[in-house]
Amino acid sequence: MxxxxxxxxxxxxxxxxxxDWQHIHNLIIPTATLxxxxxxxxxxxxxxxxxYVEGSPVGCSTVRPPESDAAAATVIARVLPGHRRxxxxxxxxxxxxxxxxxxxxxxxxxxxxxxxxxxxxxARQHGFVEIERYVLPGDTVPFVxxxxx
Ligand SMILES: CC(C)(COP(=O)(O)OP(=O)(O)OC[C@H]1O[C@@H](n2cnc3c(N)ncnc32)[C@H](O)[C@@H]1OP(=O)(O)O)[C@@H](O)C(=O)NCCC(=O)NCCS
Numbered sequence: 675m676x677x678x679x680x681x682x683x684x685x686x687x688x689x690x691x692x693x694d695w696q697h698i699h700n701l702i703i704p705t706a707t708l709x710x711x712x713x714x715x716x717x718x719x720x721x722x723x724x725x726y727v728e729g730s731p732v733g734c735s736t737v738r739p740p741e742s743d744a745a746a747a748t749v750i751a752r753v754l755p756g757h758r759r760x761x762x763x764x765x766x767x768x769x770x771x772x773x774x775x776x777x778x779x780x781x782x783x784x785x786x787x788x789x790x791x792x793x794x795x796x797a798r799q800h801g802f803v804e805i806e807r808y809v810l811p812g813d814t815v816p817f818v819x820x821x822x823x
Contacts, residue, residue, distance in 0.1 A: 676727045676728070676760075677765075678725040678726065678727060678732070678733075678762060678765050678766070678769075679725070679726045679727075680723045680724070680725055680726075680769060681723065681724050681726065682721065682722065682723050683695050683713070683717045683722035683723065683724065684717065685714045685715075685717040685718045686714070687710045687711070687714055691724045692710065692713055692714070692717065692722075693710070694724045694731040694734070695713065695722050695723075695724050695734045696708060696710060696713055697731070698724070698731060698733060698734040698752055698754055699713075699734060699752065701754065702752045702754075702755075702787075702790070703752075703787055705787065705813050705814065705815050706787075706810065706813065716736075719738075719739070720736055720737060720738050720739070721735075721736075721737040721739075721770075721773050722734070722735070722736055722737075723735045723737075723766075723769070723770075725762060725765070725766050725769075727757075727762075731754075732753060732754055732757040732762050733751065733752055733753035733754060733757065733762050733763065733766050734752050734766075735749070735750060735751050735752065735766050735767075735769065735770040736748065736749075736750040736770075737749050737750075737770045737773045737774050737777075739774070739777045739779070740774075740777065740778065740779045740780075740781070743778070743780075744780075744781075745781070746779065746781035746782060746783040746821065747774035747777060747779030747781070747782055747783070748774075748782075748783045748784060748785060749767065749770040749771055749773075749774050749782055749783075749784055750770070750784055750785055750786075751763050751766040751767040751770060751796075752766075753766065758792060763796055767796075767800065781821065781822070782821070782822040783802075783805075783819060783820065783821050783822070784797050784802055784819075784820050784822075785817055785818070785819055785820075786817070786818045786820065787815055787816075787817060787818075788807065788815055788816040788817065788818050789815050794818065797820050798820075800822075801822050801823050802820035802821060802822050802823070803820060803821060803823050804818055804819070804820050805819050805820060805821045806818070806819040807819070
């Protein structure tokens, strides 16, 4: 297993890391694709990172900070299908979890598209339990919210 290099997405539209994050996100979540402008807005309040192996993007993450002392932070790891089962998801998740804890999060949530079997299995194996399932307006596939027990 190779070590990953992480780059944080800066809220600047033309940045390479932002475009890599967009590519990975939209490929894995095709039912809720994000434009560059939407990602720029998200990068202002969330920590968005891209994980690289020898310069090639293999995955990305989203960490939504807690909105209050009692609120949950959200940590989402994503790995491109061709790079799964090499331990990258674990490294990306642990990095996101550490970022959330650094932000003071006591409660950790994650979100998985219900059709992402790998994601649901990964989340459950890391101690997350389902708390909510919902379909966004215009979508057909539900999102599953899970909380670290
Ligand atoms: C969830 C996700 C990030 C996991 O990524 P990944 O890189 O495959 O994760 P890992 O490689 O760390 O672990 C996956 C499996 O591969 C195994 N594995 C790790 N390194 C391995 C290796 N070198 N050889 C064989 N298997 C290996 C792990 O033990 C784990 O096995 P398990 O499913 O039986 O427990 C990925 O499937 C994904 O992007 N899913 C869609 C997005 C999503 O739903 N994310 C939410 C999760 S927070």
